[in-house]
Amino acid sequence: MAVLITDTCISCDACLDECPVGAIVDNDDNPTGEDVYYVYKDKCVECVGHNDAPACADACPTEGCIVWDEVGSSKIEKEDRGEVGDAVID
Numbered sequence: 272m273a274v275l276i277t278d279t280c281i282s283c284d285a286c287l288d289e290c291p292v293g294a295i296v297d298n299d300d301n302p303t304g305e306d307v308y309y310v311y312k313d314k315c316v317e318c319v320g321h322n323d324a325p326a327c328a329d330a331c332p333t334e335g336c337i338v339w340d341e342v343g344s345s346k347i348e349k350e351d352r353g354e355v356g357d358a359v360i361d
């Protein structure tokens with residue numbers, strides 16, 4: 272499981288330096304060629320062993336920009352971090 276960054280990203284770069292494993296790249300380095308920020312699924316460890324909660328979601332100033340790919344459109348609710356498997360679907 273990994274996180275996805277949606278097209279509501281405002282390219283603020285806040286998440287880039289927060290990721291402990293360098294899983295996030297900006298649109299220029301997106302391997303899919305899409306003009307959005309990208310999270311490498313094989314690198315993202317959900318911050319396990321690094322932070323108590325996903326650092327990218329914590330740093331992101333938007334609502335709903337970062338989602339868990341396993342649950343589709345579910346948002347990471349900041350108050351629900353740590354209960355990723357039970358992510359709330361609005």
Ligand code: SF4
Pocket residue numbers: 274289290291292293294295310314315316317318319325326327328
């Ligand atoms: S959840 Fe953690 S490891 Fe995964 S992309 Fe976000 S900051 Fe990086």
Ligand code: SF4
Pocket residue numbers: 276279280281282283284285286287308327330331332333336337
């Ligand atoms: S912190 Fe959020 S809005 Fe800023 S670049 Fe990362 S995903 Fe985009």
